[in-house]
Amino acid sequence: MRHEINNNHVVLAGIVLTLAALVGIELLPQRTLDLIAPGAADGPYLITADGTQDGKYVRWIDEKQRRLQCRYTGTHDYMGCGLTFVLTGEDPRLGRDLSHFDTMEVDLAYTGPSPFIRLAIRDFDRRFSKVEDANSARFHSLNLRPRDIDGPLTVELSELTVPEWWIHHYDLSREYNRPGLENANAVSVDIPFVKSGEDHVLQLRRLTLKGQWVSRDRVYLGILCAWLLGATVLVVRGWSQLSRSHHRQQREIDALTMRTRQLRLEQEKLMRLATIDELTGVLNRRGLEQALDDYEEAAQGMTVVMLDIDHFKRVNDRLGHDGGDEVLRRVAAVVVANLRSSDVFGRWGGEEFLIACQGPRMRDAARLAEKLRDRIEHSETTSAGVRVAVTASFGVALAPPGGSVADALKRADAALYRAKAAGRNRVEVDRSLPSDAPTTV
Numbered sequence: 001m002r003h004e005i006n007n008n009h010v011v012l013a014g015i016v017l018t019l020a021a022l023v024g025i026e027l028l029p030q031r032t033l034d035l036i037a038p039g040a041a042d043g044p045y046l047i048t049a050d051g052t053q054d055g056k057y058v059r060w061i062d063e064k065q066r067r068l069q070c071r072y073t074g075t076h077d078y079m080g081c082g083l084t085f086v087l088t089g090e091d092p093r094l095g096r097d098l099s100h101f102d103t104m105e106v107d108l109a110y111t112g113p114s115p116f117i118r119l120a121i122r123d124f125d126r127r128f129s130k131v132e133d134a135n136s137a138r139f140h141s142l143n144l145r146p147r148d149i150d151g152p153l154t155v156e157l158s159e160l161t162v163p164e165w166w167i168h169h170y171d172l173s174r175e176y177n178r179p180g181l182e183n184a185n186a187v188s189v190d191i192p193f194v195k196s197g198e199d200h201v202l203q204l205r206r207l208t209l210k211g212q213w214v215s216r217d218r219v220y221l222g223i224l225c226a227w228l229l230g231a232t233v234l235v236v237r238g239w240s241q242l243s244r245s246h247h248r249q250q251r252e253i254d255a256l257t258m259r260t261r262q263l264r265l266e267q268e269k270l271m272r273l274a275t276i277d278e279l280t281g282v283l284n285r286r287g288l289e290q291a292l293d294d295y296e297e298a299a300q301g302m303t304v305v306m307l308d309i310d311h312f313k314r315v316n317d318r319l320g321h322d323g324g325d326e327v328l329r330r331v332a333a334v335v336v337a338n339l340r341s342s343d344v345f346g347r348w349g350g351e352e353f354l355i356a357c358q359g360p361r362m363r364d365a366a367r368l369a370e371k372l373r374d375r376i377e378h379s380e381t382t383s384a385g386v387r388v389a390v391t392a393s394f395g396v397a398l399a400p401p402g403g404s405v406a407d408a409l410k411r412a413d414a415a416l417y418r419a420k421a422a423g424r425n426r427v428e429v430d431r432s433l434p435s436d437a438p439t440t441v
């Protein structure tokens with residue numbers, strides 16, 4: 001069984017995948033970088049101020065617990081003291097990309113007179129940082145007050161800013177002063193100002209960076225792109241299906257149109273055949289009757305001329321049936337050649353023909369009959385090389401406007417009978433109705 005993939009399936013699959021992606025980014029474990037796991041000294045790290053020279057006194061109270069004591073008895077105003085986690089190996093230029101991290105979890109303990117503890121990240125920027133000057137790596141810092149750190153806290157990395165003193169000190173162009181953690185080489189926690197005679201104790205319990213493996217923005221952008229792509233595919237697919245079905249329908253319509261045309265032609269041919277006399281090619285009796293009906297309906301009046309070949313039996317006897325047929329064709333051709341286009345002409349039956357002329361003009365009809373009689377008599381009719389003398393008799397009658405055609409035919413037939421009786425090869429006109437012309441020719 002063949003399964004069609006329709007648009008509903010695609011949309012449903014898209015919704016399921018979107019939900020899976022949205023749930024997935026929530027369930028995906030976070031990317032973490034533990035600078036020190038609790039209870040472990042995972043360094044490398046260094047104590048910012050070292051030794052006891054010049055009145056500086058910095059020592060581990062408990063190195064394993066990263067508990068540090070700072071005291072200053074020197075002659076300067078102050079000293080800095082703290083812990084720096086080095087993120088590079090030997091080469092300070094090769095830092096670590098922290099731009100994928102969003103937050104830093106910090107767990108600190110501090111006792112002493114400092115109003116704040118400083119959290120900082122240095123980023124080695126090859127455009128201006130120098131190996132010989134550790135401070136030239138871009139400095140980002142955040143000051144935490146002692147009351148902020150009385151428990152574990154989470155710091156957004158975006159809270160760390162490039163301080164004014166660093167910007168002034170290096171006096172770089174503006175774009176270099178923007179925060180950037182693509183190549184961080186050190187993270188530090190320190191007390192920047194340890195004044196003479198003061199005693200500070202700092203313990204760092206936890207320092208962990210956290211971030212998403214894939215940022216939410218990227219996932220949303222990916223989902224949006226996937227939907228746009230899917231929508232484009234569906235539109236293109238729909239368009240091509242529509243176009244295919246349009247072409248198929250067009251072909252079917254063309255085929256139907258062609259078939260209809262053929263059928264119409266065949267129908268016309270059949271209609272023609274049904275009303276045409278096969279032998280002579282003129283209307284047959286059925287065709288004549290239809291034409292007479294039309295004339296009668298128009299109610300404009302008409303004249304009918306009955307034509308019968310004289311002694312046709314003898315023609316048949318002399319020339320044979322085929323010869324007789326030839327004579328019938330010849331007589332029909334002579335009549336056709338002498339009619340107007342508005343006249344109706346056909347074979348009424350056997351050797352008898354009928355002409356119907358529009359309008360109630362008996363004189364014209366009688367003249368026409370006379371002309372035809374003359375033409376038939378003088379026509380060159382040959383059959384198998386033998387010249388045949390052919391004549392015909394005519395009966396003419398009027399069907400007045402609104403009058404009965406059947407009645408006119410009867411009267412024309414009677415006139416024809418009279419023409420036969422009077423010796424044939426002549427025209428007889430029906431005189432029973434008043435007419436516009438003399439009733440004899």
Ligand SMILES: Nc1nc2c(ncn2[C@@H]2O[C@H](COP(=O)(O)OP(=O)(O)OP(=O)(O)O)[C@@H](O)[C@H]2O)c(=O)[nH]1
Pocket residue numbers: 279308309310311312313314316320321322323324325328349350351420424
């Ligand atoms: N060859 C041929 N003969 C036909 C056809 N239809 C009728 N006929 C013949 O036409 C002849 C008509 O003969 P009749 O009705 O006696 O009339 P006629 O011999 O023409 O004599 P009149 O009409 O009185 O002048 C018959 O012999 C029919 O067989 C046809 O289609 N072809």
